[in-house]
Amino acid sequence: MILNNLYATFDWAGRRVDPTPLQEPHLLLVNHALAESLGMALSDRQWCDLTSGSRLLPGMEPFAQVYAGHQFGGFSPRLGDGRALLLGEVVAPDGRRWDLHLKGAGKTPYSRFGDGRAVLRSSLREYLASEALHHLGIPTTRALCLVGSREPVYREQVEPGAAVLRAAQSHLRFGHFEYFYYSGEAEHIPALLDYLIQTQWPELSQDQAGYAALFERVVQRTAELIARWQAVGFCHGVMNTDNMSMLGLTLDYGPYGFLDAYDPGHICNHSDHGGRYAYDQQPAVGLWNLQRLAQALSGVIELESLQQALGQYEHRLMSTYSELMRQKLGLEAWEEEDPALFRDMFTLMAAQRVDYSCWFRRLALLAPAGPVPESLLALLSDAGAWTGWFGRYQARLAREGRDHGDKVAQMNAVNPKYVLRNHLAQQAIERAGQGDMGEADRLLMVLAQPFDEQPEFDDYAAPAPDWAGQICVSCSS
Template identity: 75%
Template sequence: MRFDNRYAGFAWAGAHVQPSPLVGPRLLLLNTALAEQLGIELSQEQWRDLVAGHWLAPGMAPFAQVYAGHQFGGFSPQLGDGRALLLGEVITPSGQRWDLNLKGGGKTPYSRFGDGRAVLRSSLREYLASEALYHLGIPTTRALALVTSKQPVYREQVEAGAAVLRAAPSHLRFGHFEYFYYAGQTEHIPTLLDYLIDTQWPDLSKDSAGYGELFTRVVEKTAALIAQWQLVGFCHGVLNTDNMSMLGLTLDYGPYGFLDAYDGDHICNHSDTGGRYAYDQQPAVGYWNLQRLAQALSGVIEMEKLQVALSQYEGQLMRAYSEGMRQKLGLSSWEETDPVLFRDMFSLMQQHKVDYTCWFRRLAGVSESGAIPADLQALLPDTNAFALWFSQYQLRLAREPNKDHERVRQMHSVNPKYILRNHLAQQAIINAEQGDLSEADTLLMLLARPFDEQAEFERYAEPAPAWASELAISCSS
């Protein structure tokens, strides 16, 4: 392993902190494919000791980053890595730079009243979700390794302490720039932008013009990311500005959830009593967060440039979403009436509580003529209510140039059969807390091929049982 810990050299950007060892650690999961990609070769014992805070690989320089953030609309002037540590920036065999970020490594100067620990429940949820989104083709941080321990951690109840090692090209957040802007330390903002340019976008110039182009790219990547979330039915749950990635990555998995029965107003975080981060609010929240970032960068980028970039966000997101939705419905061309087809479909799905993932997957069985497939009818409590929509959809398919078999193949390539449903994750957590990793291993195996037919895992593709809607997921971790 070769490290180039440039960020930890910014003494004003955080604090050097050593991890606090977990008691009686046990390595639960290791992402060997990702470790190989990053060029990290360690024994099982070394992985366990690294993630548990007992050992550091040569060249690591643990660093807790400071940042701020708008949380549920209110500004918090200092947040920072309260239980996370940037262990180092590893240079991969291909020359790429990746952060190794340990979550659950103990107290830092930014822990406030927290204990700096993570629990097995939330750590396993993060591991599973980041890998699920990665294999769905959605930009995300990755999970490298997970350990549990005999150390009790106190939340709503006593839980097993754990730690997860995350990896990403960068963990820089909107909140990093907000911190220095509102703290009046604006001289550090160009340094952070230069760091991003050097490590991620070396084609950009280190001046106001280059910074403006950087912001434009952040807008584009954010719009593209949220469009992908909406298309797959993913709800993040805590879209504070400190959870927004400068690289357009899905960052900080907390009370997330995938839609089961379609509900545009779905709130996956039971702490979000006002629905600020509901599923259908995510595009608007993304724009609001970008406005906060623009304000933080207003001292180094011309306001006109910021406004132009922001003005393009909605169009970029809607184009990506509309194109993605056409693909989900097997449409290769655009017609003016398509938005009406989409709107009527979602209205019916919401009214009749149709499973989002199963609907789109099974819709591939509809041809331009003929009966509605039985497996699709099984999702609908009242098939007659959908009769008019199906007739319109079949007429629309009849105007498509693609043959049915081509359309089915294309639809299956964008409509996953398997997603990480909350009740599946919950069962894996319950088993893991009892020392059984078999369910987590099974989920990781099937979620690595979400678009494939996997006959042995058919039951994992079924709609969620009724009791699953009662699962309450909060920010507690």
């Protein structure tokens, strides 16, 4: 069932806008599994018409949202859906409500000087990444459909236009609340919070106590999300407050990247000249962004409650991350010396630029006693420097006394063999630009089972080739 989104009933929260249809659209990808879970049984023609903006479904009333945001530390007072539209809500068979959000829908009142369009390159990157993170168990918006077009779109060069339809239980951002706070319209903030409570957490009261509990959940979810990013080696690239989800979802994929060679200061966004959003800065930026949200909510939540919630961030992030790392190293119990074991491992990994995903996957093969597997040694430029660490780790495994086979299975269940490396995404994008979606289809199939052995796709699990370091990904991506 398609409904007008409840958010769109707030005429002060944006503008009713119809999409501008793409020229000569063609269907590229449909997420049939997600569509089925949402109860959306559409033909290919209907998916193409909907995602290209040519024809809406009954009940849809597209709405462009207005919001603000701190971008690279500086406040931008009016951003909004410059190239996207909230089409409506779908009520899934399980009763949950999902936003349908069309990206690349054309100009809106918030487009500023933009054309309101998206290109195939960035749209396919978002489709691939959101599905990759979903199957890794990381909260994210989901990609539902992708269409291409012969319509030319101008970025650094002329590129083919595209649009992606994405779904999430809410697309509300920190920036929504910042907009109304800083624009002098803070009287609207309680309505936004009531909307979130009504649609997401109906057990909360729609008053100051409920708002405080809601903010606490946002803090906790954000901490857990970033801990999961760090554990899997994911870099978002543009953690502006307008790209931060109130539900703790990974939102707005641009110059993201998974770590290849381990580098704690890795910057995946070539537009991020100061490294504000480097991999090792993501936890601190998450807290900074939450502090900006707290400021925007300070008129409806007591300062003490805001401070108490913010005070939980570091503990929740570190406890989640520590638990994930314990699992990644195949440890059941916790010992006092484990943090030092982890730190020393990362120091060695950084010094030798060890491939992040391959390291943890192959580490599972190391038994409590015996030689280090050759596949693990192959990742190291100086295996001798690791002798002491391997000994400590093997002794640690021996103290637990677990069955080696059980340990291998447990580690393989949390350490993905396949992640969306930049060069894999780039290859799929280049093929798609030539009219061949076969590589994207294969990649999506592999990434749907990231923890499983898929011998026929072992090339997708290999360390990145040297040329991958030359791929330039910026905010326009």
